[in-house]
Amino acid sequence: MQGPGPTPVPSSDPTVPVPQPGRSGAVRDDGDHVVTPAVAGHPGRRNPVVEHVGAGEPVEREPGDPLVTVVLPCYNEAEHVMLEIERISRVLDESGLSYELLCIDDASTDDTLEVLTAAAVDYPAIRILAFRRNGGSGTARRIGTQQARGEIVVWTDADMTYENERIPELVQVLLDDPSYDQVVGARTTEEGTHKWARVPAKFVIRKIAEWLSRQRIPDLNSGLRAIRRSVALPYLRLLPPGFSCVTTITLAFLMNQHDIKYVYTSYAKRAGTSKFKFFKDAYRYILQVLRMVMYFDPLRVLMPPALWLVLIGGLKLVVDMVRHPFYVPASTILLVVSGILIGSLALMADLLVRSRDAV
Known part of the structure; x- marks a missing residue:
């Protein structure tokens, strides 16, 4: 059983208490101090902790750290995040891979953080990072990758859309073939909002990206992917805060001759309410493609x-x-x-x- 972590240290900013990076945390803060609560009624059970972290230096891996880190950004996902946690934990337990499930609460306004904290009691692989203000999915994935203990980092969503049962398959590709640095779950269907406009727009943007990068890209912005953390770290500073972060990491790899493997997957209708804003996110999406290629070529x-x-x-x-x-x-x-x-x-x-x- 895991006991309480080391005593947290205060941040240089007294308004944002920061535990020791990637090694311990707390559920709440009391004034300028971080408090780790006990699990009432469960003296022998794992003590769930929440780490309040911001941008900083990547965590150094240590002996005994898990092989895989699944980064799971959560924003107002209280109704269904437990189902996603159960699904991901089950398939990874069955695979025999050592892993951690890094759940990132992006300043949710519902009970997402409480659900994650309760889940951590029963799922010892869970770590929780909590943002004090909303940073966007790109920020969550960037900081999650920096704080990950695993050498292979998996990005996915908590909205029940992706085939997370296939996460071990994506990881196994990287383990079996060192020539690949990223494996992407390329979607064969489109079930998102504004489908009438998203499909043709994404097709045109994907073709532009293929021309600019000189590579065939079956799915430019899939949110399901497995990445070698050591390869991704130099490019994390390029990630924008929004949905185009997945576009950025794809182009960053391709423009620097890192090979990407595409595994075709299905895509289900999302649970809950979509956070995608068509016009604003489409504009950012196009701008990010052009910015990335300008940056590299x-x-x-x-x-x-x-x-x-x-x-x-x-x-x-x-x-x-x-x-x-x-x-x-x-x-x-x-x-x-x-x-x-x-x-x-x-x-x-x-x-x-x-x-x-x-x-």
Whole structure:
């Protein structure tokens, strides 16, 4: 049986008490101190703890740490998160893999944190991180991966949509084939909200991403994936706070020649209310794809339009000189100068990328 953890230490910010990273925590704080409660009526049972953590240095793995960490972001999932915990715990127990289930309460306004705390009494593999303010699924996955003790980190959702029964299968791919650094559960159906708009929009964005990354991507933004933590850590700082975090980690791997394996899975209708906001999240989604490729390969984005502008401006200059010798319209000058400026920006951005990678 697991006894109480080491005495927590206060954070440098007195308003956010932080236990020792990844090793202990507390259910509540009392003034400037973190208090670990006893389990009333269950003297021999595991003492559930909640860690209040923020962004910081990744946790160093230690001997005896589990092989797998399942990062489970939770925001107002009180009605069904227990079903997801039972399902994930059952399949991982049956698989024989050593694991921890890292549940992250993203400042839920319902009883999600209380449900997680109660579940931790009966499921010893559960660890709980609690945010004091909502950070978004991307923030939850980033901090969860930093705080993970497992070498293989699994991302999934708590809304009953993904085939979490197949988590051991995704992990086994990484164990059997060291050439893969990420395994993605590629969905074969679309059951989300705004289906009439999501399907064509995601198809177009996926094709753009495939062109930019020069890779075939069956599912760009699946939330079910297994990742080698050591490979993912350098790219976590790039993750945005929202849903496009999965797009970011996919492109970050592909643009840096990390191989990704796709395993086709089904996708069920979600339980509870969707947090996806179509117009806002779609805008962020497109912007993130372009931002990521600009970050890794700006020449591929900026140089083609620059060359086209210079070419069109040059041809127009020839025509203008033939029609009106010694007269160059402002539109012609604008085309050529715009192309030169964009091309210069592309070269400068590429220089920054190369100098950054050389550090």
